[in-house]
Amino acid sequence: MAEFHKLATVDEVGPGEIKQYLVEDRFVALCNVEGELHAFEDVCTHQFTHLSEGEFTDSEVKCPLHGAKFDVKTGAAKSLPAVKPVPKHEVKVENGNVYVALNPKRVKIGGRRGRRR
Numbered sequence: 001m002a003e004f005h006k007l008a009t010v011d012e013v014g015p016g017e018i019k020q021y022l023v024e025d026r027f028v029a030l031c032n033v034e035g036e037l038h039a040f041e042d043v044c045t046h047q048f049t050h051l052s053e054g055e056f057t058d059s060e061v062k063c064p065l066h067g068a069k070f071d072v073k074t075g076a077a078k079s080l081p082a083v084k085p086v087p088k089h090e091v092k093v094e095n096g097n098v099y100v101a102l103n104p105k106r107v108k109i110g111g112r113r114g115r116r117r
Helices: none
Strands: 003-007 018-023 026-033 035-043 055-057 060-062 069-071 088-094 097-101
Touching: 003 018, 003 026, 026 097
Parallel strands: none
Antiparallel strands: 003 097, 018 026, 026 035, 035 088, 055 060, 060 069, 088 097
């Protein structure tokens, strides 16, 4: 069974807002799409930057670094240069509080792309 962590209160992130939280040394973005809360890994899968610092409209967040777009409901990469989805986290609301269970999948940070010799 997934371990849930208290993240926020339901009124902390209003409709059309996105905020960043730190859970177990992982950056988590929580956003509100017309009253529906979604949480995902707050790291662009193209190049390290926080998606919560980007433009958030409707159900998409735009990476502030290179403009890749992600669907916050599914985590899917919607435009280049990102091709990999961002991991989604399970959200539940109880007694006015928002809880998140972290997805075991993580965005790989670092690593170098280079030519093979």
